[in-house]
Amino acid sequence: MEYNQNKVIDEDRQGDAVEVQSNNTTGKKLYVESYGCQMNFSDSEVVASIMTNEGYSTTRNIEEADVVLINTCSIRDNAEQRVRNRLTEFKHRKEQNPDLVVGILGCMAERLKKSLLEEEKLVDLVAGPDAYRDLPNLVEEVGTGQRAVNVLLSRDETYADISPVRLDQGGISAFVTIMRGCDNMCSFCVVPFTRGRERSRDPHTIIEECRDLLSKGYREVTLLGQNVDSYRWNLTSKGEVKDANQPTTNFAQLMEMVALVSPELRIRFSTSHPKDMTDDVLEIMAKYENICPYIHLPVQSGNSAVLERMNRGYSREWYLDRIASIHRLIPNCAISTDIITGFCGETDEEHAETISLMEQVQFDFAYMFKYSERPKTLAERRFEDDVPEEVKAKRLNEIIELQLKHSRLSNDKQIGKTVKVLVEGTSKRSEEHLCGRNGQNAMVVFPRENYVKGQYVFVKITSCTSATLRGEAVSIC
Ligand code: SAH
Ligand code: SF4
Ligand code: F3S
Numbered sequence: 001m002e003y004n005q006n007k008v009i010d011e012d013r014q015g016d017a018v019e020v021q022s023n024n025t026t027g028k029k030l031y032v033e034s035y036g037c038q039m040n041f042s043d044s045e046v047v048a049s050i051m052t053n054e055g056y057s058t059t060r061n062i063e064e065a066d067v068v069l070i071n072t073c074s075i076r077d078n079a080e081q082r083v084r085n086r087l088t089e090f091k092h093r094k095e096q097n098p099d100l101v102v103g104i105l106g107c108m109a110e111r112l113k114k115s116l117l118e119e120e121k122l123v124d125l126v127a128g129p130d131a132y133r134d135l136p137n138l139v140e141e142v143g144t145g146q147r148a149v150n151v152l153l154s155r156d157e158t159y160a161d162i163s164p165v166r167l168d169q170g171g172i173s174a175f176v177t178i179m180r181g182c183d184n185m186c187s188f189c190v191v192p193f194t195r196g197r198e199r200s201r202d203p204h205t206i207i208e209e210c211r212d213l214l215s216k217g218y219r220e221v222t223l224l225g226q227n228v229d230s231y232r233w234n235l236t237s238k239g240e241v242k243d244a245n246q247p248t249t250n251f252a253q254l255m256e257m258v259a260l261v262s263p264e265l266r267i268r269f270s271t272s273h274p275k276d277m278t279d280d281v282l283e284i285m286a287k288y289e290n291i292c293p294y295i296h297l298p299v300q301s302g303n304s305a306v307l308e309r310m311n312r313g314y315s316r317e318w319y320l321d322r323i324a325s326i327h328r329l330i331p332n333c334a335i336s337t338d339i340i341t342g343f344c345g346e347t348d349e350e351h352a353e354t355i356s357l358m359e360q361v362q363f364d365f366a367y368m369f370k371y372s373e374r375p376k377t378l379a380e381r382r383f384e385d386d387v388p389e390e391v392k393a394k395r396l397n398e399i400i401e402l403q404l405k406h407s408r409l410s411n412d413k414q415i416g417k418t419v420k421v422l423v424e425g426t427s428k429r430s431e432e433h434l435c436g437r438n439g440q441n442a443m444v445v446f447p448r449e450n451y452v453k454g455q456y457v458f459v460k461i462t463s464c465t466s467a468t469l470r471g472e473a474v475s476i477c
Contacts (some may be wrong), residue, residue, distance in 0.1 A: 015086070016041075026055035031065035035083055036073025038224050038270065039195075040106050042175040044071045045164035047105065047132050052165055054136045062093070067101040067139055069125075072108035074190045076372035080108055087122040101125060101142045105132070107194035110151050111375075117147045129180070129195055130154040153181075153196030160205040163212070172424050172454050174218050176209055177201065178254065179225035183237070184273065186300075187311040187378035188343060188371060191226060200231050203249045203257060210261045219422055219454055223258065223269040229276035252280040259288035266422055266439070267291045271298060274322050275313035282329040292439040293330050297322065298338035302357025303350040306343055311378060316357060323361055334410070334440035336365035339399055342392030343371045344383035351395050358402055364410040364440065366403045370396050404466050411442060411464035418460045419444065419469070420477050425453050444469045451476070 014035050030051050034044045047069065048058050059065055068090055073079040083104075090102045103125030104116055110128035117126060124142045127135055131150035138148035158180055166174060182191050183198040210221050225231060233249040234242050241248055249257070258267050267288075272281075272295055285291045297319075301307055304315040314322075326333050339354060358366075370392040373385040419438040427433035427445045435445045436457070445468055446459045456477035463470045 014082075028056050028066045029059045029064050030056040030067045030069065031059050031062045032069045032071065033086070034071040035079065036071070036075065036106065038175050038222065039177065039180075039226070040071050040073060041167075042164065042177050042224055043106065043129060043132065045167055045175075046159045046162050047071070047135065048165040048167060049162050050132055050135055058165075058167075065100070067103065068093075069103045069105055069135075072104055072106040074107040074111045074194055074374065076369060076374075078372070083108055084122075091122060101139055103127060103135075103138070103142075105129070107190065110153070110194040111190065113151045114149055117149060124148065126151060128153060130157045132159070133157075154199075155197050156199055158199055158201040160201045163209070166213075166216075166218075170217070170453075172218060172422065173220040173222065174213050175224050176206060176213075176221045177225070178206055178223045178228065179231050182226040183230070184227060184313070185311055185378060187309065187382065188300075188340065188374065190374040190377060193376055195226070198227070198230065200225075200233050203233050203254050206254065207257055207261060210258055210265065214262050214265050217454060219264060219456070220266040220268065221258065223255070223267065225269075226271060227273040227276060228269050228271065229273050229278065229281060250280075252278070252284045255281065255284050255291060256288070259284070259291050263290050265290060268294065268441070270296050272296060273313075274299065274319050277322055279325055279329065282325060285333070286330050292441065293333040294336075294439060294441040295326060295333060296336045296338075297326075299357065299361075300338060300340050301343065301346070301350070302354035303346075306346055306350050306353075309345060309379075309383065310340075310343060316353065320357070320360065332440070334364040334442070335361065336367075336441070337361075337363050339366055339368045340371050341368065341395040341399060342387035344379055344385055344387070346371075346387050346395075351398075354399065355402065358399065358406065362406045362409065363403065364442070365407055366399075368396060368399050368403065408464075408466040411466060411469055414438075414442065414461045414469050415464060416461065418458050418474055419471075421446075421457050421459045423451055423453050423455050423457055438469070442469050443467065444471060446471050446473050449473060 015033050032044050034041050072083045094100045094102055102123045104123045105127050109126045116123050124147055125138050126149045128151035130153050134150045141148040179200045181196045181198040229251050231251040231254055234246050235248045274297055299319055300310055302316055373380050421436040421438050421444045423434050423436040427435040432448055433445050434448050434451055438444055444459050451457050451473055458474040458477055459471040460474050461469045461471040
């Protein structure tokens, strides 16, 4: 078993469909299903926006859809298998309704391109992550009996001017994409191939989007990018100013701008990269109460030789130095990570260093995966995927067990404390309880009383499991 197969987006949101009404309806209905990371869920909101502008309304009921789009992930082989199974189900649906348009979006679309149409004949339409503006044309092409493909990657598409249609109406927490693509070449990773070159979004459009969300009742934004620490506006990758008449913006400055939108709007971000995370970002986090004291800092391995083979650009010592900086500047900061077991050539000794790093850092939370070789990546070309499956699994189980212990310890430390929680809604297990997260991103469940969604509430923690804190509300913040 893998512990949480996809980052941050909960397992039970994988495959979620969404529903939004259009004002200028053509009567046509769109069904969108999303897999993968937060970025994909955020992109599906851009897709919904583009299609509702064309007169579509979205539906959660696939039975009534005219167009079915599946936004996909390629990060590990099992992510792709899951989508393939779903596409086979759609194919059967299409046999019953030949007018149904089935399209594949996202990373798998970009990776497999035309082969999904030609060899596998699973879909009518293929659109990569930078081609969503073209979706109305592509759907029209399919309507004229053609199979439609656009997998062009762009150097500057950020969908900055598109106001995403929020798919959780009445929601409290929204994703705001601040950059796209990735210029790192971690040797195991398919993302640079599926998402293209890194590019940052105009900060003013980001601030506008945050203000708009606040006015619609949202109380939390998560700023998204594959490597948020390398966000830069009006700066080249070498740090040179592009246009001397315009201001420049780095990630620390962007966070400060977002923090100043309103003290009522809480800010999160993902993902930080250990090689790029600088103290100026930590200092801004410490300065603003509404920037959550929580950092997701993927380590991948605790051994420097493995990190070198992974092309991560840092060593074990560098990573531990970044952790020390976090503790120094933000003493109450929660830290989570991603770990891959069984990467090419990983020895027992190298694995033991991952364990020892985990012991040293005691992460509050971790997403843990078995290495899955991806076509075209540096690792596929350079190294052999030589750690046997049983060894990968054994190492994975070992780190999962250790992490469960650490997560439990992290939650135990909260007992007796009063924490500030943003109420997200009713608890899954009981109508009588509300749930929400504290700044450190721990899930907190407490009796509903008269509290409501969107409020910040002080909750006194009385008990916990490794996954959840339980307590009683004390007052509104
Ligand atoms: N940009 C983010 C990563 C996005 S992918 C970052 O750098 O942190 C999310 C996680 O999936 C990665 O951190 C890594 O732990 C895992 N992952 C990526 N490629 C993988 C592969 N080929 N096999 C197993 N896990 C992988
Ligand atoms: Fe992949 Fe590395 Fe880029 Fe993250 S930083 S998306 S792991 S290449
Ligand atoms: Fe998956 Fe693409 Fe995100 S590969 S993790 S959906 S960037």
